[in-house]
Amino acid sequence: MKLKxxxxxxxxALLSTACSSDDDNNDTVPEINEVxxxxxxxxxxxxxxxxxxxxxxxxxxxxYNDVSIxxxxxxxxxxxxxxxxxxxxxxxMPMMQHSCPNSAIAKVPGKDTVYQGNIIYQMTNTDGSGxxxxxxxxxxxxxxxxxxxxxxxxxxxxNVTSFTGSxxxxxxxxxxxxxxPKIGINTMKVGLYKMESMMSFPAVExxxxxxxxxxxxxxxxTSPNNTDLTYSSVNENYQGNLSLTMTxxxxxxxxxxxxxxxxxxxxxxxxxNTQSSLYLELEF
Amino acid sequence: xxxxxxxxxxxxxxxxTFAQELEAIVEKDTTQLEEVILIGERKLSNYRQEKTLSxxxxxxxxxxxxxxxxxxNYAWEPALNNMDSQRLVVTIDGMQIFGACTDKMDPxxxxxxxxxxxxxxxxxxxxxxxxxxxxxxxIDLQMPQSKFNGTGFKSSADLxxxxxxxxxxxxxxxxxVGDKFxxxxxGIFRKSDNYDAGGHEEVLYSQFQKYNVSFQGGYKLSDNHxxxxxxIYDKATNVGYPALPMDVSLAEALIGSLSHTYKNxxxxxxxxxxxxYFNTITHIMDDSQRPDVAIRMDMPGWSDTYxxxxxxxxxxxxHDMLVNLSGFYNRxxxxxxxxxxxxxxxxxxxxxxxxxxxxYTGIYAKDAYSLDEGKTLSGSARLGFHNNTIASDxxxxxxxxxxxxLNDSKNRFLMSxxxxxxxxxxxxxxxxxxxxxxxxxxxxxxxGFFLYNSYDNYDYIGNPNLKNEKALxxxxxxxxxxxxxxxxxxxxxxxxxxxxxGEIDPSLNAMTxxxxxxxxxxxxxxxxxxxxxxNSTYHISDAFSVNGTLxxxxxxxxxxxxxxxxxxxxxxxxINYSREFFNAAIQLNGNGNQTQxxxxxxxxxxxxxxxxxxxxxxxxxxxxxxxxxxxxxxNILDTNYTTFSDWNSIPNPGRNFYMNVSYVIN
Numbered sequence: 001m002k003l004k005x006x007x008x009x010x011x012x013a014l015l016s017t018a019c020s021s022d023d024d025n026n027d028t029v030p031e032i033n034e035v036x037x038x039x040x041x042x043x044x045x046x047x048x049x050x051x052x053x054x055x056x057x058x059x060x061x062x063x064y065n066d067v068s069i070x071x072x073x074x075x076x077x078x079x080x081x082x083x084x085x086x087x088x089x090x091x092x093m094p095m096m097q098h099s100c101p102n103s104a105i106a107k108v109p110g111k112d113t114v115y116q117g118n119i120i121y122q123m124t125n126t127d128g129s130g131x132x133x134x135x136x137x138x139x140x141x142x143x144x145x146x147x148x149x150x151x152x153x154x155x156x157x158x159n160v161t162s163f164t165g166s167x168x169x170x171x172x173x174x175x176x177x178x179x180x181p182k183i184g185i186n187t188m189k190v191g192l193y194k195m196e197s198m199m200s201f202p203a204v205e206x207x208x209x210x211x212x213x214x215x216x217x218x219x220x221x222t223s224p225n226n227t228d229l230t231y232s233s234v235n236e237n238y239q240g241n242l243s244l245t246m247t248x249x250x251x252x253x254x255x256x257x258x259x260x261x262x263x264x265x266x267x268x269x270x271x272x273n274t275q276s277s278l279y280l281e282l283e284f
Numbered sequence: 285x286x287x288x289x290x291x292x293x294x295x296x297x298x299x300x301t302f303a304q305e306l307e308a309i310v311e312k313d314t315t316q317l318e319e320v321i322l323i324g325e326r327k328l329s330n331y332r333q334e335k336t337l338s339x340x341x342x343x344x345x346x347x348x349x350x351x352x353x354x355x356x357n358y359a360w361e362p363a364l365n366n367m368d369s370q371r372l373v374v375t376i377d378g379m380q381i382f383g384a385c386t387d388k389m390d391p392x393x394x395x396x397x398x399x400x401x402x403x404x405x406x407x408x409x410x411x412x413x414x415x416x417x418x419x420x421x422x423i424d425l426q427m428p429q430s431k432f433n434g435t436g437f438k439s440s441a442d443l444x445x446x447x448x449x450x451x452x453x454x455x456x457x458x459x460x461v462g463d464k465f466x467x468x469x470x471g472i473f474r475k476s477d478n479y480d481a482g483g484h485e486e487v488l489y490s491q492f493q494k495y496n497v498s499f500q501g502g503y504k505l506s507d508n509h510x511x512x513x514x515x516i517y518d519k520a521t522n523v524g525y526p527a528l529p530m531d532v533s534l535a536e537a538l539i540g541s542l543s544h545t546y547k548n549x550x551x552x553x554x555x556x557x558x559x560x561y562f563n564t565i566t567h568i569m570d571d572s573q574r575p576d577v578a579i580r581m582d583m584p585g586w587s588d589t590y591x592x593x594x595x596x597x598x599x600x601x602x603h604d605m606l607v608n609l610s611g612f613y614n615r616x617x618x619x620x621x622x623x624x625x626x627x628x629x630x631x632x633x634x635x636x637x638x639x640x641x642x643x644y645t646g647i648y649a650k651d652a653y654s655l656d657e658g659k660t661l662s663g664s665a666r667l668g669f670h671n672n673t674i675a676s677d678x679x680x681x682x683x684x685x686x687x688x689x690l691n692d693s694k695n696r697f698l699m700s701x702x703x704x705x706x707x708x709x710x711x712x713x714x715x716x717x718x719x720x721x722x723x724x725x726x727x728x729x730x731x732g733f734f735l736y737n738s739y740d741n742y743d744y745i746g747n748p749n750l751k752n753e754k755a756l757x758x759x760x761x762x763x764x765x766x767x768x769x770x771x772x773x774x775x776x777x778x779x780x781x782x783x784x785x786g787e788i789d790p791s792l793n794a795m796t797x798x799x800x801x802x803x804x805x806x807x808x809x810x811x812x813x814x815x816x817x818x819n820s821t822y823h824i825s826d827a828f829s830v831n832g833t834l835x836x837x838x839x840x841x842x843x844x845x846x847x848x849x850x851x852x853x854x855x856x857x858x859i860n861y862s863r864e865f866f867n868a869a870i871q872l873n874g875n876g877n878q879t880q881x882x883x884x885x886x887x888x889x890x891x892x893x894x895x896x897x898x899x900x901x902x903x904x905x906x907x908x909x910x911x912x913x914x915x916x917x918x919n920i921l922d923t924n925y926t927t928f929s930d931w932n933s934i935p936n937p938g939r940n941f942y943m944n945v946s947y948v949i950n
Binding site: 217243283 | 578620625626629630632680681682685688791793794795
């Protein structure tokens with residue numbers, strides 16, 4: 001084999017081996033701080049304890065708020081690992097007061113001091129005022145309570161809506177997921193709550209929420225392969241598929257149907273009716 | 285990814301072994317149904333290549349079988365046998381190169397200029413698979429061969445002006461040819477304003493500007509070994525597309541190659557050429573010049589290709605063989621950002637070509653065997669492995685909206701076969717060809733994401749699950765010569781199965797504002813395409829000749845609908861006068877009424893037209909130097925017309941006076 005035979009082979013070998021990729025996996029650093037990555041929203045203090053409230057943004061916004069909680073012993077500066085806690089958010093209106101949907105608070109699996117729950121603020125005053133949060137907790141069989149005002153900012157998009165259905169029941173519907181929408185098929189989750197009284201907002205089971213995402217900026221373009229949201233008893237919320245073909249501003253048009261498929265709220269989107277009266281908004 | 289690399293490598297080595305086992309050869313060079321278009325010849329040629337400084341597009345348009353799809357006055361898309369770019373393999377000197385525009389605004393013929401090329405080789409159907417898989421044929425834009433004849437320095441300058449569009453062209457070329465070394469540097473610049481259609485109707489957004497520079501050089505290592513290097517840089521800016529809703533602010537290409545050639549007349553292996561190449565294209569669509577658009581958008585696209593080929597030509601006894609081993613990698617990425625009219629809303633972004641990577645490796649072999657006197661039987665085959673990978677997660681997830689569970693990678697094996705039989709006698713020649721070929725879907729057909737087609741006003745979605753498109757073809761050509769008269773015909777029939785075309789999916793909602801809906805690429809069970817051309821020439825005297833061509837084309841799908849972009853009845857008649865230092869020709873060129881138009885695919889009926897052209901040429905010798913003057917009038921009668929291949933029926937240029945001057949300093 002002379003050079004003339006080898007040369008082409010060399011060329012080929014060079015080219016073929018040039019294209020390969022390595023998969024790097026730089027995995028996690030060991031955790032030190034149990035609230036690492038979270039931002040403190042507020043500290044609520046009484047004479048014994050400081051209750052720290054955390055979430056991702058450091059602010060409460062209208063809509064769904066995931067809240068992480070720690071309780072610090074003011075004398076030792078250490079965090080309690082074992083307590084029970086519940087909360088009561090309250091909106092003070094001129095003539096009355098009401099609460100909002102909120103979950104029980106439970107210890108975060110795998111963590112020693114951090115507890116977690118969620119609150120869905122369905123509205124707020126324009127300056128963020130009006131809400132207060134009462135926390136009732138028990139440490140070593142001693143009951144404590146703290147209350148403080150909190151600031152709830154109006155979220156830029158409609159991620160929660162409260163309305164009266166055709167059954168004359170007041171509902172609150174909130175977007176839980178996607179929190180980080182992507183181009184593609186997203187898992188969409190919404191919480192649906194019935195306003196039983198000013199203070200009680202139990203989750204509604206076994207209804208259906210139809211989904212029709214639209215882009216008003218693109219002539220009301222919609223996407224394929226969306227599915228209706230159905231109730232998941234495990235998660236106590238409604239889940240379905242949301243297809244987003246591009247980034248931007250989306251209106252998620254919804255219709256709420258009860259277990260007998262009666263439409264309680266919302267209309268189908270047509271040429272004439274460009275938006276349902278029941279909708280949520282998404283921007284990314 | 286590694287898996288494919290290894291696979292490709294294994295395939296290649298086995299292919300090499302295979303290639304070396306085929307030891308059989310011949311002498312006679314046979315090229316059937318090949319048309320060679322000479323480019324930029326600074327000679328007085330008669331017939332239709334009247335302008336030295338024609339664009340590549342204009343040169344190609346002169347070919348019988350090629351039609352050019354016009355979206356403006358620049359970057360026309362060649363179609364061969366009524367099949368356009370995704371059904372063809374268009375290469376630059378054997379190098380694969382793919383446009384970076386999702387809307388086919390940059391066919392690769394737009395990234396080279398006449399100054400880069402020597403000739404264009406046009407091969408119909410499976411005869412054109414030397415450089416890749418295709419169903420319609422191959423177009424290879426060939427650069428000049430290296431030469432070491434010691435002629436020293438030579439330079440030339442070209443200037444051109446055309447009245448329609450105030451079109452200015454300037455070119456300069458310097459060449460040095462030594463015994464062991466040669467180098468050639470050239471540059472060309474073109475700039476045109478909006479052209480006028482017949483009747484002084486200005487066609488807005490038809491301007492363009494481009495320049496192209498290239499370097500070609502070679503070194504002779506020894507009597508048998510040559511190294512060549514070539515680099516082309518081409519940049520077009522401010523290109524208007526009157527047929528489309530957007531223009532192009534930048535179309536830029538860098539094309540480079542390095543090759544080694546072994547040549548020996550006394551061995552079985554006559555030549556062995558191996559080339560490594562790369563090219564990179566940036567294409568930016570722009571709507572900033574348009575006053576009224578539904579929504580402002582940016583649509584940039586990129587296409588990078590790296591490849592090689594190694595080509596051996598062998599001759600022994602009655603065999604004449606060619607083996608070509610090739611491979612390439614291409615990355616196509618295009619994106620779109622739209623800016624809502626409501627400025628409170630964020631910009632909207634999507635990948636329109638979601639980072640599609642193509643890996644291909646294959647081998648082509650051809651053998652021509654001389655039977656008796658004037659009879660040749662030849663066969664060729666190409667086998668290849670083709671892989672597409674969606675490299676971006678966002679892109680994969682985008683497509684999974686339409687194809688849940690879609691895998692990011694798709695492999696295909698492609699095959700092409702052809703056989704032909706040629707008889708050459710003194711007063712006639714006949715060629716019969718039969719072929720079978722397959723092609724993989726193009727990036728747009730397989731992976732396009734909401735690609736708007738202004739022709740039928742639909743958004744297109746690619747289909748990664750498409751089957752390979754297959755074609756069975758038969759081709760017959762014959763010429764008869766008697767005294768000063770020649771008549772010939774050439775006809776092709778293609779029976780395509782799994783013919784890829786967009787079909788309306790009523791369940792999908794258009795993305796583009798105002799679009800009629802969404803089409804998804806699907807396979808039509810079958811489609812037939814037929815064409816026939818009759819040519820004749822009569823030499824009245826030494827100086828005078830007349831010639832004429834008639835053409836008829838037909839295309840229909842299994843859904844009984846006419847295919848789009850099928851050329852209607854066409855004719856061309858020409859009278860030539862040719863002397864050593866002067867020539868003149870007058871041409872009548874026209875199409876019949878397009879009755880069989882593809883209304884199902886958004887095509888309109890194009891009325892018949894006829895235009896008249898006049899071209900003249902003079903040559904002068906000034907001492908050792910030579911000056912060539914070419915001038916004439918195109919569309920003398922200022923006819924306002926549109927052809928079947930004008931996108932959205934944009935009108936063609938009206939009357940145009942042109943002049944090209946070439947000065948060659950020896």
